[in-house]
Amino acid sequence: MTNNSKVLALKYRPQVPEDLIGQEVVIETILNGIKSKKTPNAYLFTGIRGVGKTTIARIIAKALNCKNGIDNLCKEKFCENCSSIINSNHIDVLEMDAASKTGVDDVRDLIEFSRYGPTSAQYKIFIIDEVHMLSKQAFNALLKTLEEPPNYLKFIFATTEIKKIPVTVVSRCQRYDLSRIKSDQLFDFLKDVAKKEKGLISDEALKLIVKISEGSVRDSLSLLDRGLMSNINGSEFTLENAQKIYGYFDKSFLIELIEYLLKGDEKNVIKNYRKLFDAGIEPKSFLNDFLEVLYYIKNINSIRLEGKIFNLNDGEFKKILEIAEKTDPQEIILFWQFTIKTIDELEIVSNPNLSVEMFLVRLIYLKGYKIKEDINNESLISSIEKETVKIDKTVETVNQIKNVSQEDKIDPKLETNKKKTEISSFRELINLCNERKEMKLKYELETNVNLVSFENFRMEISFNDNLDKDFIKELSHKLFEWTGSRWIITLSQKKGEISTKEKDQINQRQIFEQVKKSDIYKKVLEILPDAELIDVKKIDKESND
Structure with a gap:
């Protein structure tokens, strides 16, 4: 040879x-x-x-x-x-x-x-x-x-x-x-090779090759070889040619799709996704790229656009910056969580494409999903219920499992004139468990309960495999003991809210980000450049006085 x-x-x-x-x-x-x-x-x-x-x-x-x-x-x-x-x-x-x-x-x-x-x-x-x-x-x-x-x-x-x-x-x-080869070094190397091979190739196409190869010289040379062989007629190998040959789509399509998503424009969201799917993008690859764009939207203020990073071009960087300024970081975090769960779902569904389309629809209905700052307000505006499939009443009755034992096995001795405790919200119930030292119930309520509704001595929760088998019986017993009334607790097929623990984590991250952007923190960094924010805690003004 x-x-x-x-x-x-x-x-x-x-x-x-x-x-x-x-x-x-x-x-x-x-x-x-x-x-x-x-x-x-x-x-x-x-x-x-x-x-x-x-x-x-x-x-x-x-x-x-x-x-x-x-x-x-x-x-x-x-x-x-x-x-x-x-x-x-x-x-x-x-x-x-x-x-x-x-x-x-x-x-x-x-x-x-x-x-x-x-x-x-x-x-x-x-x-x-x-x-x-x-x-x-x-x-x-x-x-x-x-x-x-x-x-x-x-x-x-x-x-x-x-x-x-x-x-x-x-x-x-x-x-x-041995580390991955840096993007700028690999770009210069490929440009030199293309010149030696007398191949016409645009810088944007070379940057795409660098991105796909992920720091591997051998992979980048193999991709370049394919690109140069496809253009034997002497024309320039452009970014559009590279996207078709390597099965890679322009990130601007995905950024546009997310913009429609945040506007709640379901028609254009599905239209854009189907264009990408028809172009050959795999559902799992789409979701991974979707996560990448979410990351940029959330952290765009801390990312510098350099020639050494070819993940975003100038236009994409500017567009993401505009989206980030109009978007609540909390929404992006929720989108991230749902995307991770959908990637897991792809392993068990027979048609991943349909699963991704339904995932995008679910995100549209999540738009406006806010966590209230008032800790006593337990009602999250859960638009996600709108997407729940209507179930025939007969089937729904079967799926709404009522734990009969919660009424039959209440100790009659508790039917006394003890001072009744009023519980008007789910958060108050968790606080009461904490006060009464019922740590096991508190843990289950915070971690494994996805609340559907809470009113008039009734509580409806989503079915969760992680719940303790005796949870409903024990909670019903304690609620009767504390309030003097029998509570009806049902398991539902409806999709409930995220757990209290997850909501608190999201809220804490949001507060953390706000503090990092505050003037006080900036002044601290001016005095102590090496300082790092570790945690944020609320201080009770009265106790502080």
Whole structure:
């Protein structure tokens, strides 16, 4: 195969330390160790795919065995040893794929082979890729040789799953964690490659490739290869071409959809989503990108638009900023929670597309869902009930399960003229449980109860698998004891409010964000730049006086 016929990922694979991008510190540290003759018995490289693990392993092998020495490593004209290592046919440098040779017998053969010194080089080097695939017995067989190898033997391991490697092995290696390649470095590299390949490609298309590749050089080169091959007629490879080929949609469509969502425009929300679905977007990918835009809307004030981040362009950044200024952060947090739950739902539904459409409709009805600051007001404006499917009365009667035992098993002795306690809201009920030291009931009410309605000695709650089996019976008993009246507690198929604990957490986060934006906090930062807000607590004015 000629060099020109190679795929870009192989054609532009770094052969010398200067060709590496993003891992300069790692390679410099290793070369300094070789120069000072303080090389470890084994190197261990870990990181995501395509960041240079195996490439660096080969460069180390060349640095250790180059005939010109470490101070005069081959740059363009490679010596016999370096050429053989590049072509993977050096007799003293063995590359092994642990994914295909996982057994203890393979490692024993390796150890047996290591007993003989190098034939033509200074070091015998074993490069084991995807080393985490070795079996437990294989790792155990390798331990002793790894800890005390002959002076001429070096191991170089590469893995994407560092947690699967036994600690006993990791502790015997010099470990290097390779980071993802930064966006600006990858962009410049791809632009240079495109220029060398005489391919016309727009900067916006390159930025999209950088985003999709997620910091992997190999992935980015493979995407670039596909893009350049698709435009053999000599025209420029544009962002629109890239979106079609890579199955990626413009984020502006999603931002526009969210804007319609916040306006309550159901028709345009569904219309925009169906356009994206028809273009080939997968429901799960759509929801993940949806989460990404929600994150930007919530945190846009703390994000700087830089050339190093290609997730947003200037127009998208400006549009999100406009949406954020008009949107209550509390709504975005609720949208985030519902999106996470819908991603889980996709695993159990047969048609994920329909599930996403219904998810968008539910969000429209959540618009205006506010948490009241008055702690005594337990009525949340739950528009979500509007989407609940109307159930036939007969079926609804069956689903509204009345716990008969709550009336039959009330102790008659409690029918006394004790002082009655009035409970007018769900929050008052929780506070009463706290006062009467009924911590178990308080926990269930706060954490696992999704309230549907609360009035006139009746309480309706959504069915929740996490509720204690005796919760209704115990609560009914206590309510009769405290109020002198029998309460009817029913389980409903309707979707109730979020739990009190979740509401309190949302409210606390909102207060936290407000305090961080306050003038007092800004003044504190001016005096103490290193100060950090940890918690916010209300102070009772009377007790403070």
